Amino acid sequence: MSDPCRLTLDEDVLAAARAHAQADYPRESCGLVVLVDGVQRYRPCRNLADGQSHFVLAPEDYAQAEGEGEVLAVVHSHPNAAPEPSEADRVMMERWGLPWLILNVPVGHWCLWHPEGYRPPLVGRTFSHGVLDCFSLLRDYYRERLGLELPDVERPDDWWAKGGNLYLEGYARAGFVDVTGQALREHDVLLMQLRAPVPNHAGVYLGDDVLLHHVMGRLSTRETYSGFWQRITQRVVRHASLC
Structure with missing residues (x-):
């Protein structure tokens, strides 16, 4: 039928x-x-x-x-x-x-x-800028783990090379406060500068020195937050509801 x-x-x-x-x-x-x-x-x-x-x-x-x-x-x-x-x-x-x-x-x-309710996994999703990227991973994490709906923003390809500053200009409007220099807590967002003039990559700190993030050309992953990732971190922000 x-x-x-x-x-x-x-x-x-x-x-x-x-x-x-x-x-x-x-x-x-x-x-x-x-x-x-x-x-x-x-x-x-x-x-x-x-x-x-x-x-x-x-x-x-x-x-x-x-x-x-x-x-x-x-x-x-x-x-x-x-x-x-x-x-x-x-x-x-x-x-x-x-x-x-x-x-x-x-x-x-x-x-x-036809739509069937698909939701991509937090770990192992493919990369597609503007759809499945570090920003969408951050939004999905906060929705699924904390029940918080973060605002979406338009982000054209290579926005960081075209005068954009999405993370530094937007984190406060999204309900986050700057906690750079404080001890890291679970759910903190790490804003990183990856071969760009401004912070253009974000990850979520999961605790125990573990970072959840999604880099262009790779699957989303958990990995140790140390070395390179620590060096390129420019700002740490925390949602106001978690302060």
Whole structure:
């Protein structure tokens, strides 16, 4: 028996999405399936991401699609890769709360995926800047372990090299106070300067000289907080509720 909550896509929509994916190849395409006057329509959108390995759907395009009708699904392509969601795709699918149509190009295989409550593990998650990175690990840790919801912020690629100062300008607004120089406590946040002009990396102190963090190009991990990580730590902050 089919699930009535599962979306079925019209052939015209699939054909239009395939054509868009082929046209944008080898860059990832992205678009939306919109229900307009009872008919499914595919609306190609602009991909604002740097590089070719991921997509950032233009918010103006999403707003325009919402003005036309009901957004039913998010669409994007996987150039030269299977139409299976990456860990970042699964996280974003949950945030959007919509099915995702993923198409392989140039072969043309596709699969429609639905949100199922996925939550990435704190240790062993893959890295995807802006979705699964040191900042999102910090937010997830505080939500899961302490029940605290920290504000999210937009963080473009290489923000630290473009005049941004996300951590030093934002920790107070997020409810943290500077405790640099005091004895470390469990749940303290360590702000580190990793080959950048400003602190651009953060980790959580777990106690017993253990650091939880997520470095670009690596899985999130626990490791000993000593040596290199101590040397590049510029600031220690603690949530006001824990002081």
